[in-house]
Each structure stands twice: as C-alpha cells, then as structure tokens.
Amino acid sequence: MKKLSLALIFLLIAGVAFSAAQTKFELGMSISYYSLKFDLDTESISYLNIPVRIGWYFWKGFEIEPEIQLFVPLGADAGDSAYFLQGHLLYNFGSGGVVPFIGGGAGVGTAFPTLASSRADRTTSPSATSGWPASSSWWPSRPPSASSTGSTA
Incomplete structure (x- = not known):
C-alpha cells in the first residue's frame, strides 16, 4: 500500500507540472472509495478506484482522452483487482480556470x-x-x- 501511495503522489505532482507546462495536453487522476454490501451479506466489500487519464487537445476545443481505471480491493478478505480501459471524446467550451465540457466514450474491462x-x-x-x-x-x-x-x- 505504501508503494501505491507513493506512485499516486508522484502521478499527481507530475500531472500538475505537465498540465502547467503544456497547453495541448493534460494529465488527470482521482481516487475514490467504494463500499459494496448486498442485501443478504453481513459485511461489505471495499474497493479503491484509481482512474488515470491523459487528454490531447487536437482541434478547436476537441480532446481525445484515454483512461485506465484500477479497482484495488481493501481488507483481509478482499476480492480480485479489476481494471477498465476507456477512450473518451470531449468538447471543451472555451478556456480558462473553469471550463464546461461535454463528452462520451466507451471501454472494456474485467x-x-x-x-x-x-x-x-x-x-x-x-x-x-x-x-x-x-x-x-x-x-x-x-x-x-x-x-x-x-x-x-
């Protein structure tokens, strides 16, 4: 878990530096916690979701954004890891600090x-x-x- 945390911190810092240096590319990531519990179960199953994506602005607000999402199980009786590979096409309205966008995509995974x-x-x-x-x-x-x-x- 320590190596995973260090890798995530590195990616976060690299993403900020990469985005600041380049206006044609962006690197993004986030971390989410999921806790799943079914009706007949007595305990929940917890996962950490880690999506990492890089965006390339190729023409007048349009962006291609490949993404990989990792689902890491947490706990003593955790299940298997899962992953998703996705591709997104986005359109960004304008530029600046806050930019609204619309997009769609598809992907495969486990x-x-x-x-x-x-x-x-x-x-x-x-x-x-x-x-x-x-x-x-x-x-x-x-x-x-x-x-x-x-x-x-």
Whole structure:
C-alpha cells in the first residue's frame, strides 16, 4: 500500500507540472472509495478506484482522452483487482480556470469480480442462472417466458 501511495503522489505532482507546462495536453487522476454490501451479506466489500487519464487537445476545443481505471480491493478478505480501459471524446467550451465540457466514450474491462457471481451464488433456483450469463452481468435474470410459466397469451 505504501508503494501505491507513493506512485499516486508522484502521478499527481507530475500531472500538475505537465498540465502547467503544456497547453495541448493534460494529465488527470482521482481516487475514490467504494463500499459494496448486498442485501443478504453481513459485511461489505471495499474497493479503491484509481482512474488515470491523459487528454490531447487536437482541434478547436476537441480532446481525445484515454483512461485506465484500477479497482484495488481493501481488507483481509478482499476480492480480485479489476481494471477498465476507456477512450473518451470531449468538447471543451472555451478556456480558462473553469471550463464546461461535454463528452462520451466507451471501454472494456474485467468488471467488479464480486458482482459477476453475486446473483448466482445467492440462490438455488434454476431461473436465477438462466437469461444473462452470470459471469458478465450482476443484474437479476430476465423474467421467464410465457411458455415456461404455463400461461398463455
């Protein structure tokens, strides 16, 4: 944890220096704490979220911003780490100290390891594992079709 803290402090200082020296690029990062607790669990699971991104202003307020997000588990019985690789396209309205922007993006990642199996682990009902694969979504299963419930439409 000590090495991670030193690396984050270094990135934060480097980002400030890099942003001040260059007007065409920006480096940003933040740190967030997540605590997840499901209805049937007695304890919560904690994660530290660390996104790092670099932006490149390529034309009249438009910016391309690749980003990597790391989810580091905390605690004695913590789960696996997770990551997301994302790309963003932003438009910045004006320049100055505070600049409004609009943007969108897409990405891929390993998702929350604790969420991937959360629904399938909590029930023995066959319908709980049908529908969406449990390994790719933590949302509840789709409702059964009319033919499987015996009703007619």
